[in-house]
Amino acid sequence: MKRITSGIITAVLVTALVGCAQRPPTPQVEKVADGELSVPVNYKSWPKFLSDIQRTDTKQVREIYINPIGHSTKMGEDFPHGTITVMEIYKAREAADGTLLKGPDGKLVKGELLKIGVMGKGPGWGENVTPPELKNGDWVYAMYMGDGKTKAPDDYTTCRACHLPLTDKDYIFRYDEYFQKRAK
Numbered sequence: 596m597k598r599i600t601s602g603i604i605t606a607v608l609v610t611a612l613v614g615c616a617q618r619p620p621t622p623q624v625e626k627v628a629d630g631e632l633s634v635p636v637n638y639k640s641w642p643k644f645l646s647d648i649q650r651t652d653t654k655q656v657r658e659i660y661i662n663p664i665g666h667s668t669k670m671g672e673d674f675p676h677g678t679i680t681v682m683e684i685y686k687a688r689e690a691a692d693g694t695l696l697k698g699p700d701g702k703l704v705k706g707e708l709l710k711i712g713v714m715g716k717g718p719g720w721g722e723n724v725t726p727p728e729l730k731n732g733d734w735v736y737a738m739y740m741g742d743g744k745t746k747a748p749d750d751y752t753t754c755r756a757c758h759l760p761l762t763d764k765d766y767i768f769r770y771d772e773y774f775q776k777r778a779k
């Protein structure tokens with residue numbers, strides 16, 4: 596009996612330790628709502644989803660990261676529960692006359708980090724979204740200022756409304772581009 600008990604305790608401890616090592620720093624069991632995910636501290640060590648996205652229209656450059664769980668997804672699949680993506684939004688630098696500066700590579704030049712957006716999905720997340728028509732599967736949204744800590748004033752219904760039409764791409768813009776680039 597004693598041996599069985601200590602075996603169980605060891606198993607529980609090992610499970611807890613392994614669980615800790617693999618789990619992203621956001622709660623997986625609790626249901627998470629918009630604005631509740633924080634910017635993961637280690638996201639810069641994650642795989643790149645896409646780099647140097649040129650948004651001349653909004654005068655921005657964007658960098659997207661995806662956690663290893665999300666990165667294990669195969670093209671055509673939805674991203675699994677536990678997926679988190681982080682998007683850095685940089686201001687593109689402008690000349691004094693307001694035109695966008697270009698680097699020697701012809702690309703926009705990154706200026707200040709304006710905001711950091713986070714998307715994550717888990718079981719039952721985003722369940723109580725209002726209005727319910729704006730539910731984006733199990734994804735929830737959060738937006739921070741460039742310091743990664745101060746909440747941005749964005750209204751989360753705008754995030755949901757813009758990402759909503761991408762139902763067959765699991766609500767992820769540039770889904771195809773990501774898998775095509777990754778395959779190379």
Ligand code: HEC
Pocket residue numbers: 648650657659680681682712713714736737738749750751753754755757758766767768769
């Ligand atoms: C007007 C449309 C629009 C709105 C509103 C919008 N997004 Fe997005 N989002 C995009 C596009 C387009 C991309 C792909 C990157 C790009 O082209 O800039 C994207 C990408 C992302 C990504 C990277 C993962 C992915 O889906 O590719 C995150 C994270 C994200 N958005 C979070 C947010 C959050 C949080 C909000 C609300 C505060 C928001 N978005 C509002 C259009 C939008």
